[in-house]
Amino acid sequence: MSVDTLSRAACRHQLRQARRALSPEQQKQAAIGLARHLPDHTLVQHAQSVALYIANDGELDPHLLAEVLHTRGKRLALPVLHPFHSQHLLFLEYLPGQPMRTNRYGIPEPDLDKTRVVPMAELDLILLPLVGFDNAGNRMGMGGGFYDRTLGCLDMGARPQLIGLAHECQRVDQLPVAPWDVPMDAIATAEGLIDLAG
Ligand SMILES: Nc1ncnc2c1ncn2[C@@H]1O[C@H](COP(=O)(O)OP(=O)(O)O)[C@@H](O)[C@H]1O
Ligand SMILES: [Mg+2]
Numbered sequence: 692m693s694v695d696t697l698s699r700a701a702c703r704h705q706l707r708q709a710r711r712a713l714s715p716e717q718q719k720q721a722a723i724g725l726a727r728h729l730p731d732h733t734l735v736q737h738a739q740s741v742a743l744y745i746a747n748d749g750e751l752d753p754h755l756l757a758e759v760l761h762t763r764g765k766r767l768a769l770p771v772l773h774p775f776h777s778q779h780l781l782f783l784e785y786l787p788g789q790p791m792r793t794n795r796y797g798i799p800e801p802d803l804d805k806t807r808v809v810p811m812a813e814l815d816l817i818l819l820p821l822v823g824f825d826n827a828g829n830r831m832g833m834g835g836g837f838y839d840r841t842l843g844c845l846d847m848g849a850r851p852q853l854i855g856l857a858h859e860c861q862r863v864d865q866l867p868v869a870p871w872d873v874p875m876d877a878i879a880t881a882e883g884l885i886d887l888a889g
Contacts, residue, residue, distance in 0.1 A: 703834055706823040707858040707883035710749035712820045718752060721763050721858060724881030730763060731886060734852050734877060742768040742782050742851075745791070746801045748833070750815040750820040751856045751881070757787045770837075771800040780841040805889035811841075814851040819875065821855045826877040829866040830855050842873040852876050856883075858869040 705867060713721070729735055741760055746752035757767055767787070770780040772794055779847055783800075784807040791799035802808065823831035832838055855875040859882070878885040 695867055695869075699831070699869075700834075700864065702823050702867065703831055706861055707748060707833075708797060709857055710779075710822075711858070712728060713749055713858060718749070721881040722752040722755045725751060725753065725856065725879065728738075728757050728877050728883055729747070729756055730759045732879075733759070734816060734854065736792060738765065738852065740766040740814050741816045741818065741855075742770065742809070742814050742817040744770060744820050746820070748808050749858075751858050752767050753818055753856060754787070756818075757785075761787050765843070766809070768814060769801055770841075771782075771803060772796075772837075773841075774803060778835060778837055778840055779844075780837050782811065782814060783807045784809050788819050811845060811851070812849065816852045816854065817842075819855050820851060820859055821861065821875075823861050823866055824855050824857050824875065824878050825863050825866045826885070826888045827865075828855075829868050829872060831872075833865050836871065839871050839873050843871060854879050856880075 743753045743757055759765060766786045768782040769785040771783055773781045775781040785801055789801065792802055794800045819830065821830045822833060853875045854877045856879050859880055877887065
């Protein structure tokens with residue numbers, strides 16, 4: 692492994708430990724805070740179709756946010772492991788509370804029903820989980836590169852807005868960035884949206 696690969700792995704390990712160390716009460720308060728402020732943000736108000744995720748491994752939990760957005764008439768989607776395109780994601784329409792199955796990473800996902808596929812071109816906004824972020828909007832994921840691959844195929848002008856959801860403990864001064872990493876347009880925490888440099 693190169694020094695950079697090692698430093699990315701060490702950084703990822705440390706940040707995953709920090710978010711897993713948050714208590715259930717801290718997680719609950721963070722989920723409430725996010726659901727309170729994010730629906731009123733312009734980027735979210737302007738979006739009709741919004742992808743989010745089922746929280747795992749200490750990630751900031753968007754399930755309360757999903758309920759608010761559903762009540763406000765947004766069309767919601769969740770990522771599933773792409774059945775044909777290795778290490779890519781596919782988005783499926785989601786109704787909060789619908790039955791789910793567990794994928795090979797132990798993460799709940801909707802049943803693969805092709806009538807519920809939401810093409811990327813119809814997504815206005817994607818709320819992404821992350822392991823770490825910096826003030827330039829760089830994102831570190833779990834190390835699979837799934838979002839990078841899925842979003843990297845898109846033409847920049849046509850791609851949905853990207854907001855990374857994070858706990859404050861996931862912020863670092865400067866992340867080691869690779870050429871394939873897709874940066875976020877904004878980062879949202881329980882307290883609000885972070886002003887990105889540049
Ligand atoms: N657009 C892409 N095309 C090809 N390989 C990619 C792409 N994006 C990521 N990868 C591969 O996926 C691996 C994990 O990416 P990385 O950015 O480290 O993970 P994550 O974004 O989950 O933190 C990398 O080693 C890289 O080889
Ligand atoms: Mg990446």
